[in-house]
Structure formats: structure tokens, C-alpha cells
Amino acid sequence: MSLSRVEVEKVALLSRLRLSDAELDTITADLAKIVGYVDQLAEVSTEGVEPMAHAIEITNVFRDDSSSESLPREEALANAPHHDTRGYLVPAVLGE
Amino acid sequence: MPFFEQSAAEHLRNLETGEVSSVDLTRSYLDRIAALDARVGAFLRVDSEGALRQAAEVDAKRAQRRPVGPLGGLPVAVKDILCERGQPTTCASRILENFRPPYDATVISRLRAADAVLIGRTNLDEFAMGGSTESSAFQVTRNPWDLERTPGGSSGGSAAAVAAGFAPLAIGTDTGGSIRQPAGLCGVVGMKPTYGRVSRYGVVAYASSLDQVGPFGQSVEDVAMLLEAIAGHDPRDATSLNEPVPAYTKEVGLPLANLRVGWVREHFGQGLDADVEAAVRAALGVYESLGATLHEISLPHAKYAVATYYVIAPSEASSNLARYDGVHFGHRTNEKEMLAELAADRKQLETACDRQGLDRLDSALVRMYRRSRSEGFGPEVKRRIMLGTYALSAGYYDAYYLKALKVRRLIRQDFDRAFGQVDLIAGPITPAPAIKIGELAGDPLAMYLLDIYTVSANLAGLPGLCLPCGRSAAGLPIGLQLLAPPLAEARLLRGARMYEQATTWNTTHPEL
């Protein structure tokens, strides 16, 4: 299957990446090649085969409902590129 | 024998008898790194002060006859993808250049509890995405056997560190071969345990259903020792297996009787380098000479493993890496510039009365996300995020992601059938020895195809080990891969040790 540049631009937005025109050219070509290779999966008969999302399939793993210490706020915010004493700051999210 | 050619097991004996102190041993390695790592580039950071302090603490414990952990005083190099409290953990990415986690990965805690000396952080492909360590944002790592060549990857720094004698032991992660492949290309021993055998807590995720932490060493015995220290159930990792950890160090020395070794028909097809094929066939011969029986087996879906992997791994990666958005941690774009750019774009569209353009215009927030991520990620990471986003997006999910999950089960079922007939599977680790630096730049698919022998074990969750089994005509190491059923690490180690004892490949070292 071939990928159009418009499609790749849409994927870039979904991925929250911004690609230059040159990058878009390269990545469109790369993805087309890789997807073309991956397309061979279509030839495998998988009728009645259950998907396998985990490498080792285990079930019912829980923790107890007990609360533990949270991080001190300064420590929680220490890695944030832009914050005040109370929280993370981002460009206004109104109207998003 | 120079200190750096001695195995970790030998060092440990010397430490226990008092022949050498941990401080002396650590200093020797630090000196060697200082003298030679400029040529190899294995380490992103070396923590001399911290390492010597930890070494002194272990020495003090010994002097006071207090209990000492199983790695008592041995230097261990760690791939820079495991979180360490208060220390930079970069994943070789600009986006995490200044990230200092407020927590330790469980493996780091276990290494500390085992009295390992954390000597430094090794280079990797950015976010472990790659097979040559070339996608690191910070530096190139060179193969100690030939400085023009890559060490493999993504744990290339850890493999090169052990091969170059910068550390007796190292930690790596293996998502599609990232421990076994560089081990093979650098002529050391590397092991990917069963998925869930070692905790993933604090290991920065690339592809969560495939990632697994594992050991590097100069010998099978060393790898057993390091695995025993880090393996085991972790309540903070819901995919970690609640199974007891065998005493690998004790078991590793016991040869396997009536061993059935399988070799895979599909592994010896076209594209396999002649030197590699010869070395691997010779290794099979060694097993036969040790009393094992050889069995030809078939893994009919093996040829789809790379395609399956390059759907599943990027899909998970696209999701795992969504969190790097410049809000809560990691790189954020220059906001002033970003807002100025937004204002300029808006003005231009308004002047042109382009209402559609205005509607489509990225808001400040979306712009911040896109700029931050594009500045922070390198091309290979972007490529895989794009690929994964595409495979999961509306209209393609069934054809790619869901299909890949089904083929994944068929691959696993192939192995289940095979392990009904044989105890271990032996084969090549890569189609050819190490590639030259830059050799495959610009051809990502060609690079991906080199993963043909390694990705199946990750897809199926199996333990795998790679150990040296020869040299190419050009003198480059060739690796032998051994695979075992889930949780049969002890069998894998014993089988590997049998071979190692019968050969001398791990006794030669590169000259730097």
C-alpha cells in the first residue's frame, strides 16, 4: 500500500510531531517502504487465531487499596520545564 | 592476565579472599575508562566519585565482617535507560537530557542491595530504538574489535564496555535483540531473560510487551551471577512473573545430559554470511561432540517476525513516547519563539482571509507539543512514532496492529511445538558481523532486516542468550544464539556454559 504525503501529515499531527518539508519527503518514502514490507503479514492465514498482546499471558494482577506517601510537591514539579509553586504551567488550554 | 580480562567471578573470588579491594578494582576500571573510552565512546557518564564511595562502603562491610551482597564490590555499567534517583537518565535523547527521576528502577535497587558498584551510564540508540547505537543523540559508540564499526545496539554501550574491559558486568535492555545482538557483535555474553523475569519498573519503556532487562558479562558464569541478582517478582510491575528465582550461579556449572539441540531450517537461508554460517555450524558440531543430539526443526512463521515486530514495537512506542510533550518533564520548546511564530502565522492567514487555514492553525498548546517533540526526538524515534501511530490509526488497526498480534501468537505456537522436540534452539544472532558506522544510514528497512534472528524471542517472550562462537575472516566476533522455553533460564545458562567450556572464544579480547 502506498502512503500519500497528506496521510503522513495527518499522522504527524496525531503524533504531535512537526516535520519540515525535507523530513516529510524522507519519512513518506521510508514509511512507504517499511509499510510495503509489513504488508506481507496479509498473506498469513490468521483465521481463528487469538491476538497476543502480552509476551507472557498472566491474569488478575492487583495491588491492595492502601494509600502511600505522595511525592513532595517540589519534587513532583522539579522536572517540569515551566511551573510555579503550585503546578505545571502550559499555554492556555481554553478552547482546545 | 590483566585485570580487565578477568571475569567477574574471578574478581569476586579475589575480593572475598582480600587479594584485591573493591576500591582498587573500581579505580583500575575507572583509570582504564579514562584512558581509553575516548576511543570507544561506551559511556555517556562515568560516576567516579560515586563508584569509589560505593566501593569503599563494600570494603568497609567486608573489613567489619558484615554481610556482603552477591555482587559485593563488582563494578557494573548500566544502560542509560534505567532510572536512578536524582541522577540524569537520558535514554540518549535530547528530550530527556535534563531529566532526573525521583525514583530508582527496581533493577537499580537490586544492584545496590547486591552491593554492586554503579560505575557509569552507557550509551544506547535513542530510547533503545536501533541496532547500532548510532541513533544516540549524544555520541557514537565504536566496536572495540574494529573502531570503524558499530558495536551493534541498542545496548551497544554496555556491550562495548564489557568487550573493552571497562567493566566486568553491564546491564542492558532487549526489546528486539538489543542485548543479544550487540553481545554477539562485540564478542561478549549477553542474555535476555523470559519476559517478566526481571522487573521493568523504572526502565524507560520502548515497547512494553517486548522490553526486558538483562545482563552482559565476559562469561556465562558472570551473566548467571548478574541475572540472579536482578531477577525476581516485583509488585510494582504487573507483568513481572511471580516465580521463584533459581540459584543460577550454582546451576550454571552443571552440564546438561541427553541435551537435544534444535537448529532451525529457516535460519540458514539466503542472506546469511558465509563466515557466520560456518561458525554456527561448527558450534552445532561442538554440541554434538559433547554428547548432544542435533535436530532440524521448522519455525514456519519466523520469516514474518520482522514484519510483526515492526508493527507491534512502533505501535507501543508511539504510545509510550506520547508522554514526552514538554509539560511535566523533559524538553520544552522556547515558548516566546513559539508564540511569536503563532502570531505571525495567524496574521498572515488573516491578511490572506484564509478561513480554512485559520481553522486548521495549530493552537499554542498543539504547537508547543509539536515543536518540543520535534526538537527533542531524533529521526529514528520520529520514524517509529510515525509508523506506530499509523498502524494504530483508524482504518489501519485491523490490517496492521491486530494482524500482527495474531501472527505473534503463531510465532509463539511455532516455538511451543519446537520445544516439544528439543531442549534448546541454537543459531546465528545476526546475518553478518558488525556493520561499519554509517553503512546503513538512510536505509532503515535494511537495518530492520538485520533483526531477523532476534525479534522472535521478544515476540514469544522466550529467554535467549548470545555467546561468542567464532571470528570472521576480518577478525570480527561472531555470536551464537541459544533460545529456551519460558522460565528455562537455568537450562539456557547450563547449555551455554557447556559450549563455553569446550571452546576458547571468550578468552581472547580486543586490543585497544
Place this chain on the structure above:
Amino acid sequence: MSETYTTIIGLEVHVQLATDSKLFCGCSTRFGAEPNTQTCPVCIGMPGTLPVMNRRAFELALRTAVALDCEIPAFTKWDRKQYYYPDLPKNYQISQYDLPMSQHGHLDIRDPKGAFATKRVRILRAHLEEDAGKSLHDEVAGKGDSLIDLNRTGTPLLEIVTEPDLRSPLEAKTFLSELKLLLTYIGVSDCNMQEGSLRVDANINLHIPASSTDPPRPGCPSDQGKHTIATPIVEIKNMNSFRAVERALEYEAGRLWHEWQETHRKLGEVPKLTRGWDDVAGVTRGQRSKEESSDYRYFPDPDLAPVTVSPAEVELVRGSLGELPAALRARLQDGFALSSYDADVLINQGQAVVVYFLEVAESAGDAKAAANWVTQDVLRVLKETNTTLDSLGLPAARLAELIRQIKLGDVPGPRAREVFQAMIERRVDVAAALESLGIAAVDESELIALASKLLAANPKTISDVRAGKAQAVGALIGQAKKQNPNIDPTRFREICLQLIETAL
């Protein structure tokens, strides 16, 4: 106008489950803490951290699903719903997509005033997911920044989705009240809307009888075989009370009707729209939605193990639920002659209060009195002293004894509340409380003696009564109370009047 179209409503309700810690980490779920003081590496989504599911959250979700009579599939898994938003630090929400933990249940609703017949509202599905944080827009001084608070991030939510079975805003409101009653009764959530423990989004459209001007569109399956036309569906958000839900839906139904008359646009001709409710202005307003935001790229979360539930486990949960509010309400109304209002007040207080009431009512042999004492006095004390029934110190048997003794006249009616208060404060039975208050029941002969004495001293009262002013006795009651505070004024009045009459 209600005859010209049918309003079709479906609800999506998010309920916060009553756990101590978050769904995937140990951070507290307590409401009202300072921003970002209840977070850890896991709920901040820091690199390398992993979620581990809270057992209690799953149990509460299962309990709810069983109470809603949902099917519980043997296998359920968790998926990542992916979208970028700063209050969602991983930029994906752990939720459930194609294999939810429960589906196809129902909840019956009825209107006590009879505005609609009792009806069954089908539940499409109920699934467990994590909450996002909060973006605070107006609290940051100047600039255009928003402040992100992650305290709420990772709080366990149960999303309950109904089929579009509701036919009026009143039905929607009634459904929500009934759901809240059920959830609080079985103790899975406090359903506090002010604190965000219960949030509602509504989907609404109109079915309009097809007229000759709007024949069924050929090839459009939704039009065929029907005599109605469906308008586009609108999703309404930002409703902060059940009353707001009702008002918003009333407004939106009217708006849709006008829109239909103007545009004649049908379902499927425009994408689903989202509108926000402005409670002050009393209107809904369109919200911007980006086309790409709907591509959530769900896939199974590789960090979490699926969960299996056996039929035996489901039966165990069912057994532990006991009698649910609907059945209980019927029993309280039919068996105990309580009003629907009183029954709901009791059920709203939860299982413990209901059990207490039943004990009191049965033991006292007077359900109405029991209901009055429990709903008025017991609940008031619980509220005032912020205690639970267990620690109240008034076992059901003692309250029943009080009610019995009041009826027998052993406890003077006017002082019953004092006795009740003393029983609680001193943690004693009726007799001890009476003794501590110095109350002794006044017997008939004492009352007669007191009345004779006071009448003899007040001949004017007698003449006034004889002149037809029976209320003149009132002055005597006041004097009698001063002499003996335990007298029953009603009885005393009767005796006075009797004595005056017989003295004739």
C-alpha cells in the same frame, strides 16, 4: 409540541469509586488537597513507571455492574485511549474499549407523581477507567497560562453508558436519582456532584414523525420501515446537578426542534456535535471539536494484565449485595406503609440505616413512628455529631423500647425528645434515662387530684368554660406544668373539662 416529536436521550455517567488510593498507584483520592500534593511518579506518568491495578476499585466496579444486572464477561482487558491533553500526563487514558468488564444491564425507574409509567432503562456497558487531572484557567495571574493539577489523575472511575431509552428530561433526571440511590446504597461511591464524584454527559436527538415532505431516504437503513426521522445527535457536557441535566435537556430539545424546522438536517448528515451547558444563562453553546481528536488509537495496554471473572465470583458478589433499593422501597411502602418520600430518605442513608430502621419498626410494632424517629431524630444526631450508627450508642432495641413506652404513656410525649437525647448522651436505656431526668409517668389519679385542686382555686375558669369558652382551660395547663412537668397536657385538659361537666 411534545406530540410533534419524541425526545431520545442516552446518558454517560462517570462515577468515582470509593477507594482510599488511586486506580494504579498509592496516592490518596481525598478531595480538596492543594494542587499537585497527591501525585507520585506513576500518576505523573514519569518515564519507566508502571500501573498496578487497585483490587478494591475492580471489586467496587464489579459490585456496581452486578447491581445493574449487567452481564459480566469471563475476560476483560484494559486499553489505552490516546489523545494529547496537559491534564493527561501520559497522553493516554487507561480505559476499556472492546471488552468492557460489564455490559447489557438495566435500571428501572418510576415517577412517584406518575408523569411516566415505570420503565426499564437499558445499560449498554459499564467499564473501569482512570480519571484525568484538572486544568485551572483563571487562577494564574496574567499571561495566557493554564495551571495543571494532577491530584485527580488516576482516580478510579466507572463509566456507565445507557442505551438511548430515555424519552424526556424528567426521565433522565429520575434515572440519575435512581442510579445515585443505588450506588450510594451499595456503598460504591458517594456520588457527590460538587466534588466531581458523579459527572454526566447526555446525548440527545429528536425522532420526528415522517410527513409526506420527508419520505424515508432510499438506501438509508435508519429511515426504512420507520415512520420517524432522526435529527443529528448532540452531546451535552458541563452539567453540574441533576436539575441542570433536566434543564439542559429541555433547552436542547427545543433548540433541536427549531433547528430541524430551519434546516431539516437528519442524523448522519452532520458529524456529532458537542455543546456545553451554561447554567447561568440557561443555554447550551457549541464547542469546537477537531476532526483528528476522534482517532483515539485504542490498543490493549501492555503494562496491565487482563482480568478473568468466574460465574461463581459473580454469584458471590450478587449474594453480598442483599436487597437493592427498588425492592426495598417496595417493601417499605407495602409492608411498612411508608410514603415513597420516607422510604427514599431511609434508603438514601444506606444499608446500615435501613437495617436499623427495620429492627426498630419490627420491635416497636409501629413503622410510622419508627420512620419518624429514624429519619428525623436519629439522622439529625448522626449529622450533628458526625458519627455512624455503630458508634451512636443507641441500639435499635432501645429506640424501639422508647417508642413502645411513649405509646403506653409510660414516657410523657412532650418529654420524649429529652429522653431520647439522654439515652444517647448517657448511652442508657429508657428506664435509666427517665430516672436521670427525674421523669416519672403521672398516673390518672394524680392528674385528677391536680385538676380538682386547680379548678377549686380558679372558679372563673369553670364559669368561663360553662359559658362556652373551653379554651379558658389553657391557663390551668400552664399552672399544672409548673407543679408537675411530667403531665400530659392533652390528657390534663380532657380531665379538667370532664370534671367541670360532671360537676354540673
